[in-house]
Amino acid sequence: MKTGLVELPIATDDGVFLAHYSEIGLAELDFPNADGLVTPKRSARTVNSKPVPLPILRWHRLTTAALKKVLAGRAAQKLPPLDWTGKTEFQQSVWRAMLKLAPGKTRSYGEIAEVVGNPRAVRAVGGACGANPIPVLVPCHRVLAANKKIGGFSSGLDWKRSLLAREGVKF
DNA sequence: GACAGATGAAGGA
């Protein structure tokens, strides 16, 4: 049983991100748009009027630190628990595989498909990347198409290019 | 059950 989400903003040099937490962990991360404002992908119930539970405050500190590290092109040392309830086993496998990618390291959709044990499910990997609710921390930007082509990115290719450039990736 | 998709590989110009 999942209760409402708690939304907490994360101010960075790139704008204000919005983290959504459930009682399980970090459930979603929204990117700022070109104006530095958050553009939520879906509506979430805000309970900011209530006191934020202590565990969520701890997770938020971890999320903030991790996000700033990744935006600086470095590895997120410690992540809060991630809430992937309601997601399929296949999607979770794809995201776990992406979590193992170090900054500056990239894989193709085909290589990720191999890691999850289904080398021909390359298109499905693309679909799972697009369904990733926690971009940046789950580094779907490190997954490129074959031949180092940029591929796609749900939050905008500009973000993908920018994040990869910070990690020193050439494509 | 049909369709779409952030792919990849092969073949032709």
Place this chain on the structure above:
DNA sequence: TCCTTCATCTGTC
């Protein structure tokens, strides 16, 4: 090279 076509697999409606 570049473009087109097709095979493949999964998620969503």
